[in-house]
Amino acid sequence: MNPTVAVSLACVIIDDNEINRITLERAVQRHDQLTLAASFPDAVEALSYFHAGGQVDLLLLDIEMPHISGLELVRLLPSPKPAVILVTTHASFAVDAFELRVIDYLVKPVSYARFCQAITHVTEQYQRVPAPVPAPLRAPSAAEPDASGPNDISASGTDLFVKTNGKLLRINFEAVLFIEALSTYVVLVTDKQKHVVGGTLKSIEDRLPFRHFVRVHRSYIVNLHRVESLEDNMLKLGQHEIPVSRPYQEELAQRLRAL
The missing domain is CATH 2.40.50.1020 (LytTr DNA-binding domain)
Structure with a gap:
């Protein structure tokens, strides 16, 4: 039997509601297996962070945001995708969320106990295999085409x-x-x-x-x-x-x- 692997996850929070974002930041700071890599008020800023080489193991992601929704952002992330926990005020998005294979789906307001339960689901995913998964996002290499190039x-x-x-x-x-x-x-x-x-x-x-x-x-x-x-x-x-x-x-x- 494989020994339990201690897991430490770098998190990114994306939520356009400042109060909700601060609440999630505090929950991350309280959890001994989480570190906060970045926190963003919208998905556009988050995309810029990822394409600049930002690394993340877990996304704590709001669904209803201007310009790019949380569900749209999940579809835009390059493979292999990070673990995703969706946090929203509406339960009606659950079917769409699980079609995208998110780890968990939290309905606001989220208790800290329920938050910890969702994080346990993520850490269990890591402990099932010897290599850390999912791999962090990466910036495009020099061999890949530039996103703003003439062939778009x-x-x-x-x-x-x-x-x-x-x-x-x-x-x-x-x-x-x-x-x-x-x-x-x-x-x-x-x-x-x-x-x-x-x-x-x-x-x-x-x-x-x-x-x-x-x-x-x-x-x-x-x-x-x-x-x-x-x-x-x-x-x-x-x-x-x-x-x-x-x-x-x-x-x-x-x-x-x-x-």
């Missing part, structure tokens, strides 16, 4: 092949409502989901072959074919409202009249 987008008719999460994904751009800039990433927002792509909004704009995609703000490019209305310099696209900043108003009006 290639066109085929109304579809584009977009590099996301280390693979090329075909996206029908008629389904894209708008493109939003987030730090060193951009998010392609469709009716049903979001796709995170490395690079700046300017680099994506320069490579888009479709004239009906127009810059309306320093942080947004919109699909004019999907615009439902324009009122008080706010564009309505499905359930989303996108601001139009002053430098882009005249060109937008001309393009809308030309449709």
Whole structure:
């Protein structure tokens, strides 16, 4: 019988609610098998941390966050993925969570006893094998393509092949409502989901072959074919409202009249 292996886990906390984040930080600090590597108010900052070479064994992750949800972040993490414990105010996400093979699912407010139970589930995963698993996240090596390189987008008719999460994904751009800039990433927002792509909004704009995609703000490019209305310099696209900043108003009006 193998002896029990003492496990020490480096944790990252991601939660946009400051009180919840501080509560989790204190729980981590109280637990003798955990160390806090980093704590972030949103998934965008966390992605930048990981791609800069941050290492983590365990994610304590909120689900409902702006821009990129916790579930979306789990899908974006490179393989092998770290252990993940989801922490949320709603139990309705449990099915989606376990389809992603998270270790545990905690519903806020989380008692310290329940938190420790979830950590035990993680440490048991490590103790079943001699080598530590899962492996920490790593920064891309020099041999891997740069996330903001010129090959992130290639066109085929109304579809584009977009590099996301280390693979090329075909996206029908008629389904894209708008493109939003987030730090060193951009998010392609469709009716049903979001796709995170490395690079700046300017680099994506320069490579888009479709004239009906127009810059309306320093942080947004919109699909004019999907615009439902324009009122008080706010564009309505499905359930989303996108601001139009002053430098882009005249060109937008001309393009809308030309449709």
